[in-house]
Amino acid sequence: EAQVTQNPRYLITVTGKKLTVTCSQNMNHEYMSWYRQDPGLGLRQIYYSMNVEVTDKGDVPEGYKVSRKEKRNFPLILESPSPNQTSLYFCASGGVPGGELFFGEGSRLTVL
Amino acid sequence: GQQLNQSPQSMFIQEGEDVSMNCTSSSIFNTWLWYKQDPGEGPVLLIALYKAGELTSNGRLTAQFGITRKDSFLNISASIPSDVGIYFCAGHFTTPGSARQLTFGSGTQLTVLP
Numbered sequence: 001e002a003q004v005t006q007n008p009r010y011l012i013t014v015t016g017k018k019l020t021v022t023c024s025q026n027m028n029h030e031y032m033s034w035y036r037q038d039p040g041l042g043l044r045q046i047y048y049s050m051n052v053e054v055t056d057k058g059d060v061p062e063g064y065k066v067s068r069k070e071k072r073n074f075p076l077i078l079e080s081p082s083p084n085q086t087s088l089y090f091c092a093s094g095g096v097p098g099g100e101l102f103f104g105e106g107s108r109l110t111v112l
Numbered sequence: 113g114q115q116l117n118q119s120p121q122s123m124f125i126q127e128g129e130d131v132s133m134n135c136t137s138s139s140i141f142n143t144w145l146w147y148k149q150d151p152g153e154g155p156v157l158l159i160a161l162y163k164a165g166e167l168t169s170n171g172r173l174t175a176q177f178g179i180t181r182k183d184s185f186l187n188i189s190a191s192i193p194s195d196v197g198i199y200f201c202a203g204h205f206t207t208p209g210s211a212r213q214l215t216f217g218s219g220t221q222l223t224v225l226p
Contacts, residue, residue: 040121042200042218090154100145101214103154
C-alpha cells in the first residue's frame with residue numbers, strides 16, 4: 001500500500017530536549033516536505049527536499065533541521081524544542097512538481 | 113512567501129445543502145489543488161486543476177481554476193455527513209531556477225448538520 005509513515009504520532013516533551021520525527025515513504029518520490037498545522041493558519045511549510053542530499057527552507061524553518069540521506073526518509077529534527085513549536089506536523093511526498101502531495105497521518109507534538 | 117486567502121473560515125450547513133468555498137491569491141499560480149482533511153488524518157487530494165478556466169468534477173465536487181489564475185473555487189452539492197472536515201486550497205507556481213513549493217490556504221472547516 002502506497003503510504004507516508006510518520007513517527008511518533010503523539011509526543012509530549014519538555015523545552016530543550018532534542019527530538020526527531022521520522023518520515024518514510026514507499027512511493028519512490030523525489031520530493032518530500034514537512035508542514036506544521038496551527039489553528040487558523042493552515043499548513044505552513046517548514047522544509048522541503050527535491051531529492052537526496054537536496055534540502056531547502058520553507059516559510060517557517062526556524063528551530064528545525066532536516067536531512068535527506070536516503071530517498072525514502074526525511075526526518076524532522078528539533079534540536080532544542082520550545083513551546084511555540086507545539087503543533088501538528090505533517091510529512092508529505094510527491095512525484096511530479098506541482099502535482100499531488102501524499103500526506104502522512106500527522107504527528108501531534110506538545111512542548112512543555 | 114505567496115499568500116492565499118481562503119473563505120469562509122467555517123461553515124455550518126444542513127445535510128442536503130450545496131456548499132461553496134473559494135481561494136484568492138495575490139500572485140498567479142500554475143496549479144490549484146483542493147484537499148480534504150478528515151479528523152485525525154492527513155489531507156487527501158480531492159481535485160487538481162492545471163489550466164486557467166478549467167472546470168473539473170469529482171462526484172459531487174466541482175472545482176474551477178480562475179481565468180486570472182489568481183483564484184479557485186470548490187463546490188460540494190447535496191452535502192452528506194461524511195463531507196465534514198477541513199478543506200484546503202493549495203496553489204503552486206514555479207519559475208525557472210526556483211524550487212517547487214506549494215502554498216496552502218488557511219482552510220475551511222465544514223460541519224454538516226443532520
